[in-house]
Amino acid sequence: MALLKDPPSGVEIDMNKISSNLSEWIVDVTGAAGTNYEGETFQLQFKFGPRYPFDSPQVLFIGSNIPVHPHVYSNGHICLSILTDDWSPALSVQSVCLSIVSMLSSCKEKKRPPDNAFYVKTCSKNPKKTRWWYHGKF
Amino acid sequence: MASAASPGDEGGASGGGSDKAEPGTSADNSSTGAFECNICLDTAKDAVVSMCGHLFCWPCLHQWLETRPNRQLCPVCKAGISKDKVIPLYGRGSTNQQDPRDKIPPRPQGQRSEPETNTNFPGFGFADAGFQMSFGIGAFPFGFFASTFTNGNNLNTGRPPAPAPGTPQFQEDQFLNKIFLWVAMLFIFWLLIA
Ligand SMILES: [Zn+2]
Ligand SMILES: [Zn+2]
Numbered sequence: 001m002a003l004l005k006d007p008p009s010g011v012e013i014d015m016n017k018i019s020s021n022l023s024e025w026i027v028d029v030t031g032a033a034g035t036n037y038e039g040e041t042f043q044l045q046f047k048f049g050p051r052y053p054f055d056s057p058q059v060l061f062i063g064s065n066i067p068v069h070p071h072v073y074s075n076g077h078i079c080l081s082i083l084t085d086d087w088s089p090a091l092s093v094q095s096v097c098l099s100i101v102s103m104l105s106s107c108k109e110k111k112r113p114p115d116n117a118f119y120v121k122t123c124s125k126n127p128k129k130t131r132w133w134y135h136g137k138f
Numbered sequence: 139m140a141s142a143a144s145p146g147d148e149g150g151a152s153g154g155g156s157d158k159a160e161p162g163t164s165a166d167n168s169s170t171g172a173f174e175c176n177i178c179l180d181t182a183k184d185a186v187v188s189m190c191g192h193l194f195c196w197p198c199l200h201q202w203l204e205t206r207p208n209r210q211l212c213p214v215c216k217a218g219i220s221k222d223k224v225i226p227l228y229g230r231g232s233t234n235q236q237d238p239r240d241k242i243p244p245r246p247q248g249q250r251s252e253p254e255t256n257t258n259f260p261g262f263g264f265a266d267a268g269f270q271m272s273f274g275i276g277a278f279p280f281g282f283f284a285s286t287f288t289n290g291n292n293l294n295t296g297r298p299p300a301p302a303p304g305t306p307q308f309q310e311d312q313f314l315n316k317i318f319l320w321v322a323m324l325f326i327f328w329l330l331i332a
Contacts, residue, residue: 053177054205089177089202090213 023048026062029097035105042067044100045076046093056087058128059096068110071103075120077127078103079113084132176214177202184238186224190217196238199224 025046031037043063049055061067061076071079082091082099113119123130175182177198184196192214194202203210203221212219226238 051205054201088211088213088216089198 025093027093027097029101031067032101032105036107036110037067037104040065040067044097046096053089053091056083056091056128057093057096058126059083059100060127067104068112069104069107070109070111070113073113073116073119073123075123077119077123077130079132081132084128182227185227185229186238187227188212188217188219189223189225190215190219193227194224196224196226200239 025048027044027046029042029044031040031042042061042065045058045060045062047058049057060078061072066072066074066076073079078100080099080103082088082096119130173181173185173193175185175195175198176192177194180195182193182195185193186196186199187193188199190212192212194213199213199219200221202213203219210219211217221239224239
């Protein structure tokens with residue numbers, strides 16, 4: 001709930017789009033100034049399961065504007081290790097949003113993942129069911 | 139499969155666990171925030187503190203440790219952590235000086251099968267089907283064997299007694315047994331060369 005009181009810049013919660021049982025949130029994020037996504041607005045959907053916070057929420061981009069990014073598939077799925085393997089129950093919605101914004105900010109070239117077409121065709125609706133193959137350090 | 143990066147590629151997020159993953163302190167306006175559990179964000183009850191200095195309710199921390207028994211990390215700073223390396227905290231007001239770790243913490247909901255974290259390769263449906271199919275065929279000849287063996291010796295109790303030698307039924311049985319045996323052999327041979 002800290003996020004409701006004091007959202008960090010570029011992260012905004014749409015109160016109308018929080019489901020009545022709080023298990024589904026829509027968060028608006030805006031691309032940071034000085035990055036490839038400056039001025040763009042995106043919608044993130046959070047779905048919290050019964051085991052939250054011990055289990056990570058399901059997080060994906062929704063809406064008409066899905067950021068073009070090497071780790072974001074055109075169906076909104078995000079390949080980010082903290083959303084699965086590196087999840088920690090101390091992570092808040094706010095820190096997840098910040099991680100995603102900083103992931104966008106660090107992008108040098110706006111392009112889809114190389115396997116986007118294949119993945120979008122074959123993946124589950126729930127990105128958490130994807131066994132992501134994280135590059136970089138674990 | 140999917141190409142990806144941990145958020146730490148750019149030093150942006152992975153190392154940042156400690157500075158931004160503290161919801162209790164980042165946006166709180168009361169002094170009690172310092173004693174909030176890092177998991178449930180409530181005032182820690184049955185409080186324990188890790189060697190890295192992070193405060194949790196013991197039930198919360200226990201459930202987290204159970205969630206990933208082979209990768210026990212501090213939720214806040216990812217330091218290694220274990221039941222033996224957390225210190226219970228007893229405030230003055232606390233009447234109950236029992237070590238919270240000795241209490242049975244609220245159990246995680248039964249034996250959780252973990253459908254969410256399954257290794258669910260999109261393309262693995264075929265492999266699954268293939269495995270089950272070959273298993274089915276593999277088990278086939280043994281079924282035949284079992285039946286021929288139990289027919290062969292007369293110790294079978296559940297079945298009707300084997301017909302007496304010389305009767306046409308006996309010969310029929312022998313014939314069937316032979317056929318089954320051959321079919322079974324063929325199956326095994328086929329399995330070997332397949
Ligand atoms: Zn707690
Ligand atoms: Zn720690």
